[in-house]
Amino acid sequence: LAKTTQPISMDSYEGQEVNITCSHNNIATNDYITWYQQFPSQGPRFIIQGYKTKVTNEVASLFIPADRKSSTLSLPRVSLSDTAVYYCLVGEAGSYQLTFGKGTKLSVIP
């Protein structure tokens, strides 16, 4: 199981772009990278998943360099409602045991 490392916390002002980087040096060939968001007193919410290069959806972008040893979740123009914990998960396609670390606590400041 590839171990992930991400910052414990980050602060950002409203309207800024936020980039959260996750290190996964031992990522395996069959592993995908998935990000979840969790608000206080809520369950995690799937944000985005990727294997390589760049993936974009209506919520975020995920940048994965060629060596795949890290990935960056990019949130454009954050608002106060983006204050949450963001988790980076690495796992094989078909792996159902999601492994959550402590995540990155993002605080958006007005």
Add this chain to the structure above:
Amino acid sequence: NAGVMQNPRHLVRRRGQEARLRCSPMKGHSHVYWYRQLPEEGLKFMVYLQKENIIDESGMPKERFSAEFPKEGPSILRIQQVVRGDSAAYFCASSTRDVNIQYFGAGTRLSVL
């Protein structure tokens, strides 16, 4: 399309009582998972079920904990003879066959007095 529904949202039990946590998966999802989250920690996998079958319960304590997902009705996580250490948030998730994209409920917060 309703999401994953868990109830109750909060449950208070005294030591030695039983706790029953319910989870109705998203419509069209036949795969259900239970996770436990302790304060300031990430979620930890407990069990994976499909209709009437336990696929993997490797994350569940061997004693006092059980889970089911009957043919009709919600999935149930049952904790017998609760102890203070069982106090946590319990989350249910569901998925289609794409098992590594899971949709979570809002959780049940169990407090054992």
